Amino acid sequence: MYNNVVSGVFNSFVKKDISCMRFNFRGTGNSSGKHTSGEGELSDVKACINHLTRSLRFDRVFLCGYSYGAAIGCSTINYSEKIIGYCAISFPWDFMGLKYKELSQSKKPKLFIQGNRDNLAIYENFENYYNFYLEPKQYRIINGADHFYVGFEQEVAEEAYKFYRSIIV
Amino acid sequence: MHSVEKLFILNNEIKLEAEVLQIKKETSSCVALMCHPHPQFFRV
Numbered sequence: 001m002y003n004n005v006v007s008g009v010f011n012s013f014v015k016k017d018i019s020c021m022r023f024n025f026r027g028t029g030n031s032s033g034k035h036t037s038g039e040g041e042l043s044d045v046k047a048c049i050n051h052l053t054r055s056l057r058f059d060r061v062f063l064c065g066y067s068y069g070a071a072i073g074c075s076t077i078n079y080s081e082k083i084i085g086y087c088a089i090s091f092p093w094d095f096m097g098l099k100y101k102e103l104s105q106s107k108k109p110k111l112f113i114q115g116n117r118d119n120l121a122i123y124e125n126f127e128n129y130y131n132f133y134l135e136p137k138q139y140r141i142i143n144g145a146d147h148f149y150v151g152f153e154q155e156v157a158e159e160a161y162k163f164y165r166s167i168i169v
Numbered sequence: 170m171h172s173v174e175k176l177f178i179l180n181n182e183i184k185l186e187a188e189v190l191q192i193k194k195e196t197s198s199c200v201a202l203m204c205h206p207h208p209q210f211f212r213v
Contacts, residue, residue, distance in 0.1 A: 001186065001188060001205075003205055003206055005206075006203050006204075006205050006206075009201075009203060010188075010203050013190075013201055014171070014173060014190050017171060017192055018190075018192065018199075018201060019189075019190055019191050019192045019199065019200040019201070020189070020190050020200060020201040020202070020203060021187055021188065021189040021190070021200060021201070021202050021203065022187065022188055022202075022203040022204075022205065023178065023185050023186060023187035023188070023202075023203075023204075023205070024185065024186045024187075024205055025185070025204075025205065025207055026180075026183045026185065027209075028205065028207060028208060029186050030186040031183070031184060031185045031186045032182075032183055032184045032185075033182075033183040033184075035207065035209050040183070041207075043180055043181075044180055044183070044185055045202070045204060047178055047179070047180035047185065048178055048185065048187065048202055049202065051178045052200050052202060056189075056191060056200070058198055058199065058200040059198035059199065060198060060199040060200070061199070061200055061201075061202055062199060062200070062201045062202070063201075063202055063204070064201055064202070064203045064204070065203065065204035066203075066204070066205070066206050067206035067207075068205075068206045068207040069203070069204030069205045069206050069207070070204070072204060073202070073203075073204030084199070164201060168199050
């Protein structure tokens, strides 16, 4: 369940008394099953959204994903009207292909966080991918950060929090 | 300070390990869902 980027955002939200959930995809950590080509993982996110909206009866869901979790998580943006927007941290368009770019398209609010030293979610390609998305959208460049954000976790968490606050009012 | 609950969410036959902080609905009806990276992809 530990990753420095996700834990940074999650713990920041917990400290601010914001309801939040994190989970491991199938085949990861103590989750059962095996990795699939993405379809299974998309259904994992949807199962979590269903749990939050149907079992726990939340009215709105804000998505936040990092790397692979950004591609898969943000691709469920149009799954439910209760999803209000997303924060994608280092969306790996270069690795994940066009499918997830298309699936993550939405007229809902979107924030993209990108390190300017990221050579996995390649910084030089960021603007081209970003331009594909419809408004409303924002981006934040984390200067000095590569794909792993070591030492930048708090800055990422603060950007995610500010965006969350801006869209729930 | 609220406590984080550990649970498993069932997705058909798959059990997903999760942690949730649920603030009382009187103060919030919105929840943030956070998606981890996949170690098989990026070793993170």
